Amino acid sequence: MLGTLLLLVSVLLPAGFVWLQFALHLPARVFIAADGSAFLASECDAILRVLEDAAGERVLSGGPPLWDSAEESQHYLPTKEVRVAELPALVAATRPGVDRTLGLLRRLYPLEGARLRLADLYVARYDADGGVSGLQLHVDAYTLSFSVALNAADEYGGGGLEFDALGQVRREPQGNALLFPSKLLHRGVPVARHGTRFALIGLVSV
Ligand SMILES: O=C(O)CCC(=O)C(=O)O
Numbered sequence: 001m002l003g004t005l006l007l008l009v010s011v012l013l014p015a016g017f018v019w020l021q022f023a024l025h026l027p028a029r030v031f032i033a034a035d036g037s038a039f040l041a042s043e044c045d046a047i048l049r050v051l052e053d054a055a056g057e058r059v060l061s062g063g064p065p066l067w068d069s070a071e072e073s074q075h076y077l078p079t080k081e082v083r084v085a086e087l088p089a090l091v092a093a094t095r096p097g098v099d100r101t102l103g104l105l106r107r108l109y110p111l112e113g114a115r116l117r118l119a120d121l122y123v124a125r126y127d128a129d130g131g132v133s134g135l136q137l138h139v140d141a142y143t144l145s146f147s148v149a150l151n152a153a154d155e156y157g158g159g160g161l162e163f164d165a166l167g168q169v170r171r172e173p174q175g176n177a178l179l180f181p182s183k184l185l186h187r188g189v190p191v192a193r194h195g196t197r198f199a200l201i202g203l204v205s206v
């Protein structure tokens with residue numbers, strides 16, 4: 001019994017140490033990947049088209065609504081999310097941009113060559129009328145996070161991603177990605193007045 005316990009501790013200690021290193025020593029910096037360095041506007045349009053088609057098919061087939069599937073959310077908060085892995089066409093449409101974004105994370109944060117693992121990838125939506133309009137202040141469950149603006153900021157009123165420490169709401173143009181350490185407090189500002197905001201969210205463990 002004691003032998004098993006010791007073995008467990010000796011395995012957990014280095015893993016815990018590595019986690020602490022990254023979680024606590026990452027610079028509290030938010031980077032903006034602009035001008036197609038993360039996602040092209042055309043790739044964002046393609047992603048939204050896949051979602052629109054999938055939502056339509058669900059209605060036709062009488063299946064559960066596409067945007068009803070937030071059980072796997074990391075948040076104990078109401079969200080409207082579609083997991084990318086649920087739809088093969090969504091996996092294909094997001095892959096080039098996700099690969100570029102992971103490359104940027106590798107270059108921008110001091111990760112000492114550590115392997116990055118995409119722990120979760122989903123599209124979040126916020127609607128001005130009805131449903132979920134925003135997401136209250138929180139930290140994410142992993143080490144690094146990114147949020148890609150899938151649609152143009154003039155398609156919704158209010159909205160955007162706010163970082164507590166920056167005291168600034170970022171309403172990015174389509175295709176721009178915000179890259180940040182997961183433990184920086186942030187929130188999805190409620191979409192008010194009109195429209196819908198779509199964001200592709202990636203959570204990365206190191
Ligand atoms: O709305 C966003 O851009 C970020 C969403 C978010 O923080 C999350 O899903 O954890």
Ligand SMILES: [Fe+2]
Pocket residue numbers: 138139140145186
């Ligand atoms: Fe978050």
